Amino acid sequence: MTRPPHSATPDPAGADPSGAGGRNGSQAGPPARSRKRVVRRRILITAGSLLGLGALTGGAYGVTFAMVYRDRKLSNVGELDFRNPVAVPRLLEPEKDDRGRRHFTLKARTGTSTLIPGKKTPTWGINGPFLGPTLRARRGDTVSVAFTNGLPETTTLHWHGMHLPAEFDGGPHQAVAPGEVWRPSWRLDQPAATLWYHPHPHGKTADHVTRGIAGLFLIEDEHSQDAGLPHTYGVDDVPLILQDRAFHDDGSLSLRGVSFMEELAGAGSLGVLGDNIFVNGTHNPHLKVTTRLLRLRVLNGSNARVYNLGLTDGRSFHLVAQESGLLSNPLRMRRLQLAPAERAEIVVPFEPGEKVVLRSYPPDLGVGFPNGRLDGGEDTFDLIQFRAGKTLRGSGEVPGKLPGAPEPPTAPGSAHRRYFELSGIQINGRSMDMNRIDQVAPARAVELWDVQGIDGVPHSFHVHGTSFSVVSYGGRPVPARLRGLKDTVYLRPQETVRLAVPMPEHVDPATPYMFHCHMLKHEDQGMMGQFTVVKPGTEGSAPRRVRGGHH
DSSP states (O other): OOOOSSOOOOOTTOSOTTOOOOSTTOOOOOOHHHHHHHHHHHHIIIIIIHHHHHHHTTTHHHHHHHHHHHHTOOBOTTTOOOOEEOOOOOEEOOEEOTTSOEEEEEEEEEEEEOOSTTOOEEEEEESSSSBOOEEEEETTOEEEEEEEEOSSSOBOOEEETOOOOGGGSOSTTSOBOTTOEEOOEEEOOSOSEEEEEEOOOTTTHHHHHHHTOOEEEEEEOTTGGGSSSOOOBTTTEEEEEEEEEOBOTTSOBOSSOSOHHHHHTTOOTTSOOOSEEEETTEESEEEEEEESEEEEEEEEOOSSOOEEEEETTOOOEEEEEETTEEEEEEEEESOEEEOTTOEEEEEEEOOTTOEEEEEEOOOOOOOOTTHHHHTTTTOBEEEEEEEEEEEEESOOOOOSOOTTOOOOOOOOTTOOEEEEEEETTEETTBOOOTTBOOEEEETTOEEEEEEEEOSSSOEEEEETTOOBEEEEETTBOOOGGGOSOBSEEEEOTTOOEEEEEEOOSOOEEEEEEEEEESSHHHHHHTOEEEEEEEOTTOGGGSOSBOOOOOO
16 A cells, blocks of 8 residues: 655554555545644644733733643542432333334433532433433344434434444434434344443534433343353443533533633633533442442543543452453453543452442543643542442452453454544544545455544544454554453554454445544544445445535
8 A cells, every 4th residue: 555645653564654645535644744833833822822922911811821720630539428329320121023123212302400419400311301221132133213302403313332334323414303203223243342322413412412412232142141240230230421511600511611711721622521520420429339249331421531440449450341342351450541432341349348439540641731631631530439238249250251252353464554643623634524425445344544643632533333453552562451342542642543443344335434533522623534335346436425414
């Protein structure tokens, strides 16, 4: 494949990791010189320009920046008493229809919730006022959904992490107007995993997720319930949807997450970074533990915040699954960092009578002054307290191996290479266009994608319709915590992440899948592209323009 027409730090494979050239619609990235200029310009804007303006205007902007920077180091440690039992989303088992399909009935609706003490907050939810039920089905099932939009705005419902035809993906092209019903149906054909669903309307995803629409979709298979892991939903197998929120004084949700003064100081580059943390929609929560092993299905459902999870007494836990499948060998660890949309299944051991808190320690964002603090890199939050009973059931032994765990994909030596640079509100120098197809790929091929954020701020990269494996991270071997099947990965600024990406099997040259940053403000502003999957050998004749959806 032709190398991109500019240089970058090489990786072990010798390929240019930060270019954007290639066939099938790949776009050439900016030259190295202009890329450095982009990074430098952003640093100057966030760190220096306001101080310079302050010097020219009597120091007002400099004082504003200094005040905002001081106040952006957030923590709730010591402020919670964990008085509220954590809500566990209702498990919605499908109904079997006369055709053998497993059917879910879902309705998006408005409501009112008590999220913070003494305040009523207007919220949105699925089958309730806030968040949605947990859906569960088995590999091999054909599922169907009747999704009714009872909201005052057009929305969508995206099945994040699901392998399914693009027409049922629930991205921005599958818009559902108020009062309408969307009826997707597909066959589940992927390993057991903890997936989730959320809205994906073009330009408004952050607002719709902030208002409360999100939920889990659990896939089981022939191996998952016999793996020796806790699996009684709501008892020893518990979902934890982590979300931060910011509020106005009247209790309503802040859809922007920062004040006017913070915007002036450049503190709003990621969107909502709230100072109130919720677990399954519960503030100040605790969970009563009744078993020696507790399986937690953790979703970072926040718009932009990165969590660095650990238990306050320093105990270790086992990572047993990534976003898209179990790990063959559970990984013992004490810290686990999750970017927006990443999920992980961990198993925590307990002894009778213990109390311990799950805390988010300052995450390693890989960014320096001032963005390290402004983007949440110095924040510490207590999330939930676990309270073990006086007697606990079970043996407390985590299996050494998990049979049936999927093998991560590997790309052949001849794999097609694609390059993606994320900067500002663009990927490869282009903002999202609902009518433009950015990439065309042959069905079932395993490709190598090199992805890099070049603008000095955090990004979280997600690909629709498939699951990938991380081949290298910053030119180095893959950290153990990133091994396994994934669909979302954090991008440290200036470091290339190489992915082995299997293309979906579902051919549709007229309906695209998405790839995008899952920092939702970035996505809404245009950091998103589209790819179609076609019959191998027909890439050159596939359309590069399609009919757009709702804007």
